[in-house]
Amino acid sequence: MKKLIFPVTFVFPICLICLMYLIHPVFAIDKSRELLDRFATKAAEIAKNYQKPLLGRVISLGAKTIAIKTENNGEKTVYVSEATNYYRFRAGQKTTTDLKSLQKDDYIAALGTLDPATNDLTATQIIAKTKKETLVGEITDRNLPKGLFSLKSLTSPNSPTISLEIELSTPIKIASDGAILKGKYSHLKTAKNLAVTGYYDAETFLPLKILILSSN
Amino acid sequence: MNEKIITIILGLTAGLSLAAVIFLFPKPTPPKSPTSLKSPISPVIFPKSPITLILNSPADNLWATASPIEISGQASPNSSIILISPIEEIITTSSANGQFSAPLKIEDGQNEIVALSGNQAVKRNVILEIKPE
Numbered sequence: 001m002k003k004l005i006f007p008v009t010f011v012f013p014i015c016l017i018c019l020m021y022l023i024h025p026v027f028a029i030d031k032s033r034e035l036l037d038r039f040a041t042k043a044a045e046i047a048k049n050y051q052k053p054l055l056g057r058v059i060s061l062g063a064k065t066i067a068i069k070t071e072n073n074g075e076k077t078v079y080v081s082e083a084t085n086y087y088r089f090r091a092g093q094k095t096t097t098d099l100k101s102l103q104k105d106d107y108i109a110a111l112g113t114l115d116p117a118t119n120d121l122t123a124t125q126i127i128a129k130t131k132k133e134t135l136v137g138e139i140t141d142r143n144l145p146k147g148l149f150s151l152k153s154l155t156s157p158n159s160p161t162i163s164l165e166i167e168l169s170t171p172i173k174i175a176s177d178g179a180i181l182k183g184k185y186s187h188l189k190t191a192k193n194l195a196v197t198g199y200y201d202a203e204t205f206l207p208l209k210i211l212i213l214s215s216n
Numbered sequence: 217m218n219e220k221i222i223t224i225i226l227g228l229t230a231g232l233s234l235a236a237v238i239f240l241f242p243k244p245t246p247p248k249s250p251t252s253l254k255s256p257i258s259p260v261i262f263p264k265s266p267i268t269l270i271l272n273s274p275a276d277n278l279w280a281t282a283s284p285i286e287i288s289g290q291a292s293p294n295s296s297i298i299l300i301s302p303i304e305e306i307i308t309t310s311s312a313n314g315q316f317s318a319p320l321k322i323e324d325g326q327n328e329i330v331a332l333s334g335n336q337a338v339k340r341n342v343i344l345e346i347k348p349e
């Protein structure tokens with residue numbers, strides 16, 4: 001009996017304090033909050049993983065669906081609801097619109113949540129806008145009076161030479177000595193490398209702005 | 217009797233001291249990742265050939281919620297990198313280890329981002345969400 005007194009009195013306070021730690025409301029609330037925070041963070045991470053944009057041209061329109069052809073020629077279905085917001089850009093001006101105003105061949109960006117089972121997207125936002133691209137290439141030929149240029153593409157192996165009609169009013173800049181400066185139409189000389197931002201109207205590429213990549 | 221009282225007091229003191237040590241002792245921190253550990257000798261990399269232009273950020277088809285976005289990646293050390301969006305063009309320079317990072321303005325909806333260094337070009341699509349009014 002005498003031998004047990006020391007171990008009992010030694011272990012008892014430890015057990016008591018440990019028990020207090022586990023069941024005391026202050027600690028319990030902290031633990032619950034920590035668990036809830038962890039759960040919320042994990043849930044937000046999972047939800048974010050399924051929030052995706054889809055880009056493509058409209059193939060067909062249904063009452064609640066939009067079929068699009070994506071960049072890699074895949075076909076995707078975008079589901080819409082009353083909560084979906086629609087926007088259209090024309091000449092840089094943004095307008096709110098609706099599903100009925102969308103047309104076949106419209107280039108859209110659909111933002112929403114992807115169904116991992118079907119890979120289809122339920123959109124919260126649809127943005128119809130002209131697809132802008134940047135072509136990078138070297139001037140191989142030019143006809144200044146007509147404003148015609150031939151550009152040997154450095155980025156699109158499928159279309160090695162692009163014919164461009166560049167208007168005098170097209171904004172031109174020049175990258176020189178680590179700075180972007182204002183350029184001139186006369187700077188567009190053969191053998192110069194250009195980055196031309198614009199869009200395709202049918203088969204014709206229409207430049208919106210030009211950056212000359214070398215100052216020589 | 218005195219022995220019993222002394223033993224109880226000793227037991228309680230030892231128990232409470234041990235409990236205090238357990239609860240007051242600093243909690244062990246998770247081990248630091250190897251990247252955050254500082255090595256006394258920094259490795260020096262001498263590229264044998266020009267480094268391919270790599271864009272670490274943004275990922276292709278990124279859903280952005282604000283403009284500007286951070287463009288970062290790797291190129292040849294101390295080289296110029298031109299970054300182009302539909303609304304802005306900037307020039308940035310890579311560091312001695314080839315890393316670069318710069319903010320670039322983008323417009324609502326689809327944006328094609330182009331990074332150029334030497335005769336290399338990397339493209340990414342970024343979609344900027346429209347904030348409902």
